[in-house]
Amino acid sequence: MSNDNNTNTASDTPIEGNNKRKKVLLGITALFVLAGIGWAGYYKLVLSKEEQTDNAYVGGNLVTLSSQVTGNVNEIRADETQMVQAGAPLITLDGIDADLALSQAQARLGNVVRQERERYTGVAQYDAVVEQRRLALATAQGNLARRAPLAADHTISGEDLAHAKQAVDDARAALTVAQRQADSMRAGVAGVLLASHPAVLSAKDDLVQAWLSVRRNAVIAPVSGYVAKRNVQLGSHVTPGTPLMSIVPLDQLWVDANFKESELRNIRVGQAATIETDLYGSKVVYHGKVQGMSAGTGSAFSLLPAQNATGNWIKVVQRVPVRIALDPQELAAHPLRIGLSTTVTVDTSHGEGATLDQPMVASTVYSTKALSQPVDEAVKMADNIIAQNLAH
Structure with missing residues (x-):
């Protein structure tokens, strides 16, 4: 009996172990199935409704500061990393040459006014000469008329008559x-006031230009921002167009997200996007919108575009820059810098937008009034010089 019981117990043990193993395997299988179903549902409901890339970087305007006139640098009032305000003078050039040119322009304007005034006065003088010549002609004709009857009866000689005719001619x-x-002199001044004569206006414009050159010896910051790159040094001789320094307005930043061409299918202008940066991590999430997509891939606009019409061709997945506009308030709360790495996620659940941006509207994208000059002051100066030289 005892042997039979031992045999049954030994035979039941493997069966129970197999049952437990089956339950464990079924449980694991069920977990995998549930995980697969959950992943499929998550992909269907979430991942399929968004596109994400970490090939995205912060971009912005890099405003290059240059001089409008030629000169040597006397002062540099801002350096890299410093914040500057629009309209602040950052670089000052030696103004001796410009001051001399302004003085010469003032003297030239006064001289031109006096010359033209002399011409206007000369018109009356030539009119007086014409009247004098007309009286002389009348006198000569009267003498001829008196001598003609006398010559008929030989009271005077024929030579006297010939001299009278010659005097008339x-x-x-x-x-x-x-x-x-008189006509020639009048043609140069007729129909226009002296102050509006072309020669006077030309000299007046030269004076305004010289005045502007003096003002432009101070190189002004066109926008508010941070000095990012300074190339100029004290004593440098600069010419118009020479890059002196760069200013980055950190309130005018965006993100260029380089999506693969296969990821652009559902991206539309106006879709919402979230941006995380390596600078702040997941603690700070920026919210933006798709502003537009580039008209070509990055390789198409590179310095050396790829030449695919060759024998050894390898297909490379292309990427297209997508511009993401940032929220100004979030950008002010958490400033960014140009070139920082980001991760962009675009919500593609709403696909009714356009793939291309709308036509340009009649509005200004960027503008500045910092470079405007009070030209009215120069015009008033020129008018005073004209008035002084017109006074009798």
Whole structure:
């Protein structure tokens, strides 16, 4: 009996072990199935409704500061990493040459006004000469008229009559010359006031230009931002267009997300996007919108575009830059820098937008009034010089 019981117990033990093993395997299988179902549901409901890339970087405007006139650098009032305000003078050039040019322009304007004033006065003088020549002609004609009857009855000689005729011809020729000279003088001044004469206006414009050159010896910051790169040194001789320093307005930043071409299918302009940066990590999440997509891939606009019409061709997945506009308030609360790495996630659940941006509207994207000059001051200065030289 005892042997039979031992045999049954030994035979039941493997069966129970197999049952437990089956339950464990079924449980693991069920977990995998549930995990697969959960993952499929998560992909269907979440992942399929968004596109994500970590090939995204912060971009912004890099405003290059340059001089509008030629000169040597006397002062540098801002250096890298410093914040500057729009309209602040950052670089000052030696102004001696510009000051001399302004003085010469003032003297030249006064001289031109006096010359033109002399021409206007000369018109009356030439008119007086014409009147004088006309009286001389009338006198010569009267003398001829008196001598003609006397010559008929031989009271005077024929030579006297010939001299009278010659005097009339000479007086008539002198009158013609005087009239031509008066017409020539009048043509240069007729129909326009002295202050509005082209020669005066040209000299006036030269004065305004010289005044602007003096003002432009101070290189002004066109925008508010941070000095990111300074190339100029004290004593440097700069010419118009020479890059002096760069300013980055950190309130005008965006993100360029480089999505693969296969990921652009559902991306539309206006879709919401979230941005995480390596600088702040997941603690700070920026919210933005798709502003637009580039008209070509990054390789198409590179310095050396790929030449695919070769024998050894390897297909490479292309990427297209997608511009993401950031929330200004979030950007002010957590400042960014140009070139920082980010991770961009675009919500593609709403796909009714356009793939291309709308046509340009009649509005200004960026503008500055910092470079405007009070030209009215120069015009008033020129008008005063004109008035002083017109005074009798």
